Amino acid sequence: MRILVAVKHVPDIQSERSLGPDGRMVRDGGDGTLNELDENAVEAALTLVEEAEDGEVVVLTVGPDDAVDAVRRALQMGADEAVHVVDDAIAGSDAVSTARVLAAAVRRLSEEQPVDLVLTGMAALDGLTSLVPTVLADLLELPALTLATEVMVDETAGTVTVRRELDHAVELLRAPLPAVVSVTDSANEPRYPGFKGIMAARKKAVTTWTLADLGLEPDQVGAAGARTAVVAAAERPAREDRVLVTDGGDAGVRLAAYLVENKLV
Amino acid sequence: MTSPVLVLLDHAADGALRPSAAELVTLARPLAGDGGVLGAWVGDGPGPDALAVLAAHGVAAVHAVRPDADPALSAVTAEAVTAVLGATGAGLVLIPSTFEGKEVAAHLAASTGAGVVTDADGVQLQDGVPVASKTVLAGTWTTRCSVVGAPAVVTVKANAVPAEPVAAPREPVVVEHELTVSPAARRVELVERTERAASDRPDLSGAQVVVVGGRGTEGDFGPIEELADLLGAAVGATRVATDEGWIAKEAQIGQTGVTVTPRLYIGAGVSGAVHHRGGMQAAGTIVAVNSDPDAPIFEIADFGVVGDLFTVLPQATAELRRLLG
Numbered sequence: 001m002r003i004l005v006a007v008k009h010v011p012d013i014q015s016e017r018s019l020g021p022d023g024r025m026v027r028d029g030g031d032g033t034l035n036e037l038d039e040n041a042v043e044a045a046l047t048l049v050e051e052a053e054d055g056e057v058v059v060l061t062v063g064p065d066d067a068v069d070a071v072r073r074a075l076q077m078g079a080d081e082a083v084h085v086v087d088d089a090i091a092g093s094d095a096v097s098t099a100r101v102l103a104a105a106v107r108r109l110s111e112e113q114p115v116d117l118v119l120t121g122m123a124a125l126d127g128l129t130s131l132v133p134t135v136l137a138d139l140l141e142l143p144a145l146t147l148a149t150e151v152m153v154d155e156t157a158g159t160v161t162v163r164r165e166l167d168h169a170v171e172l173l174r175a176p177l178p179a180v181v182s183v184t185d186s187a188n189e190p191r192y193p194g195f196k197g198i199m200a201a202r203k204k205a206v207t208t209w210t211l212a213d214l215g216l217e218p219d220q221v222g223a224a225g226a227r228t229a230v231v232a233a234a235e236r237p238a239r240e241d242r243v244l245v246t247d248g249g250d251a252g253v254r255l256a257a258y259l260v261e262n263k264l265v
Numbered sequence: 266m267t268s269p270v271l272v273l274l275d276h277a278a279d280g281a282l283r284p285s286a287a288e289l290v291t292l293a294r295p296l297a298g299d300g301g302v303l304g305a306w307v308g309d310g311p312g313p314d315a316l317a318v319l320a321a322h323g324v325a326a327v328h329a330v331r332p333d334a335d336p337a338l339s340a341v342t343a344e345a346v347t348a349v350l351g352a353t354g355a356g357l358v359l360i361p362s363t364f365e366g367k368e369v370a371a372h373l374a375a376s377t378g379a380g381v382v383t384d385a386d387g388v389q390l391q392d393g394v395p396v397a398s399k400t401v402l403a404g405t406w407t408t409r410c411s412v413v414g415a416p417a418v419v420t421v422k423a424n425a426v427p428a429e430p431v432a433a434p435r436e437p438v439v440v441e442h443e444l445t446v447s448p449a450a451r452r453v454e455l456v457e458r459t460e461r462a463a464s465d466r467p468d469l470s471g472a473q474v475v476v477v478g479g480r481g482t483e484g485d486f487g488p489i490e491e492l493a494d495l496l497g498a499a500v501g502a503t504r505v506a507t508d509e510g511w512i513a514k515e516a517q518i519g520q521t522g523v524t525v526t527p528r529l530y531i532g533a534g535v536s537g538a539v540h541h542r543g544g545m546q547a548a549g550t551i552v553a554v555n556s557d558p559d560a561p562i563f564e565i566a567d568f569g570v571v572g573d574l575f576t577v578l579p580q581a582t583a584e585l586r587r588l589l590g
Contacts, residue, residue, distance in 0.1 A: 013520075013539050017402045037521065095381065096374050125520060128401070128543075129383045130364070131371040134339070138375030143452040144340070147364055161456065165514065166364055167470060167523065168277070171337070172456040185521045186514070227380025231396060232409040239551075239567055246558070247572025252580025255552065258568050259581075260588050264529045264550055265474070265496055 001055035001155060003045040003117045004109060006102050006136070007038040007074055009067035010126040017126070023230025024092060025126050032066050034073040037121035039190035042074045044151050044183050045119050046191070052155065055116075056080040058109060062090060062101045068206055075201040076193035082206040083109065089211055092223030095127065099135035101221055104214035106140055110178075117160060118180045122147055133182035143175035146182045153177070269300025269325070271355035273346060273369065274315075276306070278460060282315045284471045285361035287428035289421055290322040293359055294431070296390055301325030303353055304437070307336040307345040316437065323431035325438065328352065332444040337458055339365055340450035343372030348444055350377070350416055357395050357412075359388070362420040362524075363470065370418045380412040386425045386526065386547065395419065403520070403539055404546025404565075422547075423471035424526045461515065469516065472499035475527045475548070477518060479503040479541075481534020481555060481574055484511040488578035489533055495582055495589075501525060503541050519544040533574040537562025554578060 011017045015031040042059065049055040059074040061067050062085045071082035085105050093101070106118060118140075123130035130146075137144030148162035161174040162181060193201070211218060219225060243258065245251055259265045270293040275283040286304070293302045303326050304319055310329040311319070319327060330345035346358065346369065358373070360366040362384050374381045385397035395417040398409050412419065469475065476493040478486050480503065493500045501523070502516040518525055520543035530548035535541065537553070537560055545551070546565060553566040554574045563569040570577050 013403065013543075017405070019402070019406055019408065023408060095371075099375075122521065125543075126402075128520065129381075130367055131374065131381060131383065134368050134371035135375045138372060141449065144368075145453060146368055167468070167515065168461055169337075170459045170461070172458075173338075174454045174456050175452050227374070227378070227413050228382055228410050229413060230408050231411050234407055236400065236405055236407050239565065242567055242569070244563060244566070244569040244571070247570055247577055250580075251554075251570045251572045252577045252582075253584045255554070255568065255570055255577065255581040256584035256588060259529070259552075259585065262550065265585060265589065 001049060001052045001116050002113060003048060003057050003119060004106060004115050005041050005045045005057060005059045005119045007059055007061050007070050008035045008124045009061060009063050009070035010035045010124055013125050019233040023233040027064060032069060034070040035121055035124045037123055037125060037185055040183050040185050040187050041119040041121045042077050042079060043188045043190040046078045047188065048153055060105055062098060071206055072201060075204045076197045077191055078197060083209060084206055085209045087211040089218035089222045092226060093221055094226035094228045095129050095131035096135055096227055097221045097225040099132050099139055101216065102136050103139040104216050105209065108214060116177050120182045122182050122184045133180055137180035143179045145173050145175055145179055148181055148183045149186045151181055151183060267298035268354055268356035269303045270297040271303045271305055271349060271353065271358045273360045274304045274306045275361045276315065280312050280315060282318050285423055287318055287322045288426055289359045289361065290324055291429045292388060292421060292426045294323055296357060296388060303328060303355060305346050305349045307342045320434045320436050321430040322428060326440055327437045328440050328442060330442040330444050332446050334446040334451055335455045337455055338453055339368035340372055340453060341446050343369045344446055344450050345444055346373060347376060348442055356415045357417045360418065360420045362422045366420050370420050373418050377416060378414065379416045379418045380414055381418045382410045382412060383420045385419050385421050388419050400547045403543035422526045466493065467499045469499040469501055469523050469525060472527050474498035474529045475501050475525050477501040477532045477535055478506055479535035480505045482506065484509065486512060488575060492578055492582045495585060503535055532562055533578055535562055536560045
């Protein structure tokens, strides 16, 4: 079983994140990290290969030079190979143009050796659109199974079945392999790379591709290929008139009065 | 813009409209051109109750699409919306920002080349181009995004606008469509679907008032539920509370759980970890009760109480009961 995992390098959500004058995420703060929700996808891939006792996990990322840190982390967790697509023209991509680059990379990897499954996290903790997995599947003409809390592969039948929990229903979805599956943070508990994993990762190569390697033109990606553009971005002003009281026995009464006076109830 | 605006009408399996429908129609009215606001209804057609709500909110026509595959699959719904787009020439599509809604938007992006903005809290036209506003980075920044090219697809958060009826309701025209779904959309098979039992409380994602319990409840949601029931509010929880099994998983608010945008958020025993803030920071008014004065939630609270939730909440509930009579 050969599983590709698409991961993203994002600013650490515990850090002070900001947007630049162009409305794009500031990505050079030096506190970037593997998108936490993608760790669940890497974990799911490693578990599936371990259970099958056969196969390999290839991680794939698209992003500037620093983004290589995201795939390095996945290699430390136990992934076998990594691919980093880096090209200046990619800057400013929206979800669709990002998916276009990923799709081209997945196609190239599939030509080298067939791919059974493409896994992703449920969303990236920067843009948080959760569009990429489905767009990627459609561009690759593969079925999309999203928001999996459980991923079950039946290699004999050539199918993948996922369980997912939505606001109003719980569903079991099944599709033939190969397929694109996104997993939620309830799917598993990502492993922490140990010393052995960190040492082993040093010996693993990261392949770097540019747009030319993928047969993509610069105007298909980045800001040029994007269908959306940020026209204004501003830090939200601090809340005014904030009240902080320490309970001296009547805080509940004061809270009730605040809600009634401000017509909140 | 002279083209109509299309709203994907979210409804339960039994045909009951979800609150997002009237909200999105209200938002669409000033954006729609000559063709007015059109509704896309996927599944067995709308019943009289749903049509009455749509008439009251000014929908010109409802395009009821009956696909020959399960409309619970987002790829099927996306093909239905695409068919309505083709039949009507609508240039802008509004979809509720649920997980399913965003998935439909993603399919539309891939199949029609649509530009998509998700989780918007408003939409305006600027020189005929839709511009959506949204908060990002856990509610700390606001942005405005233009959608280049047609169709423009915007998924809209619950409570972005209050639903407002029109002065002169008129029964919408119902246009029926039969849809043969493509083989591509049939590759995903719905093996099983279990609807969650409806609760007496409002839906968390669409509720106007939300009362939330965190680690500080130590598993006792009694005071939370009592206040919520008095206020007709939904009950939410933090990741810790759901992980501990104190409350069902679907109550989890946060970046990876439900995003709430209520008029009033009341958090009790909630520390305000960044994951949680990402799912609630866009609330209109934030009230926090926590015994730890250093809890980060106080940084974003409009009204904060440093105190024990087990005394503060019941006292507030009793006082509100008295004041509200």
